[in-house]
Amino acid sequence: MLDYVGLESDLGEEERMVRDTARQFVENEIGDDIADHYIEGTFPKEVITEMGELGFYAPNLDGYGLPGLSETAYGLLMQELEAGDSGLRSMASVQGALVMYPIHAFGSEAQKDEWLPRLADGEAVGCFGLTEPEHGSNPTGMETKAERDGDGYVLSGSKTWITNSPIADVALVWARDVSEEDAPVRGFLVETDREGVTTNKIDEKLSLRASITGEIGLSDVYVPEESTLPEVEGMKGPLACLTQARYGIAWGAIGAARDCFETARDYATDREQFGKPIAGFQLQQEKLAEMATQITTAQLLAHRLADLKERGDLRPQQVSMAKRNNVRMARDQARVAREMLGGNGITTDYSPMRHMSNMETVYTYEGTHDIHSLILGEDLTGIAAFQ
Amino acid sequence: MKILVTVKEVAEVEDDFEIDGTSISESSLEYDLNEWDDYAVEAAVQIAEAGDDVEVVAVTIGPERSEETIRMALAKGVDRAVRVWDDAFEDVDLLDVESKTDVLAAVAAEEDPDLVLTGVQAADDSFGATGVSLADELGFEWAAVVNDLELGEDTASVRRELEGGVEELTEVELPAVFTIQTGINEPRYASLRGIRQAQRKEIAATGLGDLGLDASVVESDLRLTEMYEPESESDVTLFEGDAEATAAELATVLREKGVGAE
Numbered sequence: 193m194l195d196y197v198g199l200e201s202d203l204g205e206e207e208r209m210v211r212d213t214a215r216q217f218v219e220n221e222i223g224d225d226i227a228d229h230y231i232e233g234t235f236p237k238e239v240i241t242e243m244g245e246l247g248f249y250a251p252n253l254d255g256y257g258l259p260g261l262s263e264t265a266y267g268l269l270m271q272e273l274e275a276g277d278s279g280l281r282s283m284a285s286v287q288g289a290l291v292m293y294p295i296h297a298f299g300s301e302a303q304k305d306e307w308l309p310r311l312a313d314g315e316a317v318g319c320f321g322l323t324e325p326e327h328g329s330n331p332t333g334m335e336t337k338a339e340r341d342g343d344g345y346v347l348s349g350s351k352t353w354i355t356n357s358p359i360a361d362v363a364l365v366w367a368r369d370v371s372e373e374d375a376p377v378r379g380f381l382v383e384t385d386r387e388g389v390t391t392n393k394i395d396e397k398l399s400l401r402a403s404i405t406g407e408i409g410l411s412d413v414y415v416p417e418e419s420t421l422p423e424v425e426g427m428k429g430p431l432a433c434l435t436q437a438r439y440g441i442a443w444g445a446i447g448a449a450r451d452c453f454e455t456a457r458d459y460a461t462d463r464e465q466f467g468k469p470i471a472g473f474q475l476q477q478e479k480l481a482e483m484a485t486q487i488t489t490a491q492l493l494a495h496r497l498a499d500l501k502e503r504g505d506l507r508p509q510q511v512s513m514a515k516r517n518n519v520r521m522a523r524d525q526a527r528v529a530r531e532m533l534g535g536n537g538i539t540t541d542y543s544p545m546r547h548m549s550n551m552e553t554v555y556t557y558e559g560t561h562d563i564h565s566l567i568l569g570e571d572l573t574g575i576a577a578f579q
Numbered sequence: 580m581k582i583l584v585t586v587k588e589v590a591e592v593e594d595d596f597e598i599d600g601t602s603i604s605e606s607s608l609e610y611d612l613n614e615w616d617d618y619a620v621e622a623a624v625q626i627a628e629a630g631d632d633v634e635v636v637a638v639t640i641g642p643e644r645s646e647e648t649i650r651m652a653l654a655k656g657v658d659r660a661v662r663v664w665d666d667a668f669e670d671v672d673l674l675d676v677e678s679k680t681d682v683l684a685a686v687a688a689e690e691d692p693d694l695v696l697t698g699v700q701a702a703d704d705s706f707g708a709t710g711v712s713l714a715d716e717l718g719f720e721w722a723a724v725v726n727d728l729e730l731g732e733d734t735a736s737v738r739r740e741l742e743g744g745v746e747e748l749t750e751v752e753l754p755a756v757f758t759i760q761t762g763i764n765e766p767r768y769a770s771l772r773g774i775r776q777a778q779r780k781e782i783a784a785t786g787l788g789d790l791g792l793d794a795s796v797v798e799s800d801l802r803l804t805e806m807y808e809p810e811s812e813s814d815v816t817l818f819e820g821d822a823e824a825t826a827a828e829l830a831t832v833l834r835e836k837g838v839g840a841e
Contacts, residue, residue, distance in 0.1 A: 205647050209654060209774045217768055224820075247771030259775040269771075 194450055196488045199495050203264065210251075210265040214272035217246065222276040227540035229402040233395065235279060236402070237359070243284060244314020248273070250288035253296050256308040264498040267443035271494075274444030275451040278550035279403030281444040286355045287311060289436035291318030291364050294379060297432065298424035303381060307362065319360035321351035321382075321408045322430045328353075329563045330578070331366075332427055336410065338380060340371035344416040347380060347388075350409050353557070357406035358393040360384050364421075365408065366430050379421035379429050388413035400553040435508045438558050439501060442514035443494045445522035445554060446487060452522075452529035452544040453483045459533050459542070470532075479532055483525045490518040509571040516564035523551035580633045582623045583692035585683055585710070586616040586652055586660075588645035589703040601672055601803045612648045615698025619759040621766040623696050624656035626730055634658050638686045640668070640679060646782055654769035654777035661686055665787040667794035675799040676708045683709070684716040685790035694735070695756040699724050710758035720755040726763045 195201075203211070221239060229236055243249065247259055248269060254260025274281035292311050295303055310316040327333045336349025347367055357363060363382045368375040384391055390409035397405065421429065457480060460471035470476050493514045500506040526548035530537040538545055555561050563578075570576040588610050596607035612620075620637070627633040637652050637660040639645060649660045663682055668674065687695060695717075697710035714721030726746075727738035739747045740760055751757075769777070787793055816832070818825035833839065 205650060206774055206778055208647065209651060209769065209777075210771060212651075213654075213769050213771070213774065245770060246768055247773075251771045257772070259772045261771060261775060265771075 194453055194484055194487055195491075196484055197492070199491055203268075204262070207262060207265045207268060210261060211268040211272060213246065214248070214269045215275075217242075218272055218276035218280070222280060226277045226280075226402055227543075227546065229279075230277070230546050231401075231540060233397070233401045235283070235359075235404045239280070240283065240317060241314040244312060247312070248284050248288075249312050249314065250292040250296070253288075253292065256296075256304055256312070258296075258308070258312055262498070263439075263501040264495070267440070267494055267498050270440040270444040271447035271450075273447065275447035277402050277546065278400055278444065278448060278554055281440065281447070282355050282400065282403050285437045285440045285444070286320055287314075287318055289440055290320035290433050291362070293436045294364060294421060294424075294429065294433050295381070298379065298421040298429060299381075300418070300422050302418065303421070307381070311362075316361040317356055317359050319354050319356045319363050319408070320433065321354055321357070321363050321365040322434075323351060323353045325350060325352050329560060331430065332377075334366065334368060334377065336365065336367040337370045337375070338367040338378065340369075341414065344414055345369070345371075345380065345420070347382065347410045347413045347415060350407060352407045353394070354391075354406055354408050356404055357384075357391040357408050358404055360391065363389070363391075363408050365410065367410075376425045377427055377429065378425055380415055381419045381421070382408075382410070382413060382415055384408075386413050386415065398552075399549045401549075431508070434558060435506075435511050438511045438515040439497060439506075441554060441558055442490075442497060442511065442518045445515075445518040445551070446490050446494055448547040448551065449483075449487050449490065449518075449522040449525045452526045452547050453480070453487055455543055456480065456483070456529035456532040459536070476532060479528050483528055486521045486525055490514075490521045493517060509567055512559065512564040512567040515559065516561055516568070519551060519554050520561060522547070523555050526551055580626075580630065580694070581690060581692045582626060582633065582635045583687055583690055583695045584616070584619050584623045584635060584637045584652070584657065585695070585697040585713070586620065586637050586639050586649060587613045587698075587701050588639065588641050588648040589613045589701055591702070598806050598808065601806050603806070610644065610648060612651060613698050613701045613703075615700060615702070615759060615761055616652075617698075617766040618761050618763050619696040619698050620652045620655055620657060621764045622728060622759055623694075624767075625764060626694075627656065627658075630730075636661065636690055636692070638663070638683060638690075640664065640674065640682055642668075643784075649782055650777050650780075651769055653780040653782070654773040655767055656773065657780075659781040659783070661690075661783045661785050663785045663787070663790065665794070667787060667797050671797050671799075672803045673704065673799070673801055674797065675801045676706050676712050678797050678799060679709045680712040680716050681792065681796045682787075682790065683713050685792055686785070687713070687717055689790070693754050694730075695719065695754070697756065697758050699758045699760050707758075710756050714756035717754075717756070720751045720753070721757070722749060722751050722755065723758045724760045725757045726760040728757060728759075728763065 251259045251261045252266035270281050295307050322331050338345040338347050365380045365382050369378045388411040391406050393406045460476050461469050463470050497514050526544050529544035566577045590608040593607045597604045623635045627635050635657045637657045640663045700707035711723050722737045724740040725737045726740050729736045734750050734752050736750050818828045
């Protein structure tokens, strides 16, 4: 596996063990079947509890039976999962960073006790409802509202592009509390079997096909007061979650790119034309050299991010830079890898085109590439382009 | 009840490798837990999970490097480990069955287990004899190539693989040594919680002196004289996968060779 500047030789034993376990799991349990799932547009649901048993959901959190691993170990886990498929990493990202993290950070003790162990084991599946049909890059404009009703709230509105909503047991829905002055954004843990909740599946995707995506419809859904996340108010709630998830994406994209690189390298050293392996031709060598360089620089960024996150100095804008760079890198290099495989590269026998198509989703979810440019632009100039 | 599991970190040779005298150059080797031992560990951990008050202790002969491999066994549920190493091992090309037996028997004498599980063989030197030899040394009952194991009060019923597809069902009195065959169970992955817990489990570094042994234990009548790569006389293509996939691949090859061409 490509580790050109030996970053992994500085890993701790525990981190190497996490990497090896995740790598073996992906190779043995995912490797052969994922292409079929991709074609069928299905997610290998059996891995939900398997990944839970292995502790793949939010292992960087502690308490409530969670292992509290290092941010590097968590990043390596995301990297290995996405080397399998972005759908697999998305499952772990949503469950861990977008559902368990906010409960852990902003939830009541009762919410933590009720949800964290079940979500960690994969017995319960969570989803994260922020994006709306009319509000993507600008979630602040959300229309989903919560109105006081006795001891609870009534929620109405709709959310879309929600990973796992059709199979979720609980949705973390962000809505404006219109009963309060200035209608602050608040988080609500909504069990999907509550009356008025619908979770339609979005079919006919051309990307991230081995992942379940849907909507959340909220038609006057009553939730008790205890369903609100008590410890956060305003957009910083959902944005804090997104920073966690984007951190995982910055790592995950490297896994996808690395898998493309290794596939292309194997192919090129094996495939013979004009009497020698195509890897012996300068054109292919240049591609491999560039791919390896791009992956290595992305790795450096991810490892540095891990160190900053570990010591509590990581800024969301730095995560934006890494998400922006690493996903673009994976998107570009997947295409180069596909190209090196010639016609074989367009079949499901090889991973690069699957990764390439997945990266179209990853490029524009969790903050589009362009929005991350604007976040960096604001940080660098002090002038917000989007206000 | 105490179960002692012998484990070994084995060298795996990469596809392209270089022979350097009587060994393979370090750069083409990767180290991992011996495959058979993984099944022995799983068997022991399953017994521990099903019973009350069962301690599983792993023992290995290996340098400090092997601790990471042993730690993986701890992450899968082994309670603690003993790692035996000594300068005397450093210069030995080949640790023979007798030497391993003497060392492992000394550890077993200290631990006093009710059951010893070993892999059938080690993937690198493949003697396939250490488990049975250990039973002989300890005066334990034994069964080799075990592919099913049910533990009773004072006995275990085991199924053994014999030659020619014959299997033997037998009752063995405890204490006993069983050499475990692959396929007896499905070895688990280490969970991330297990990996975390394993960092706090003990791997006791033990020297020969601690076991009442000395450097003479490595002496052997066996000598590794040569290492070479056998010449291949023809190429083999191995189809992997289910019948449908392999049949399709075979059909492609046959068609390419002109079979069935009009």
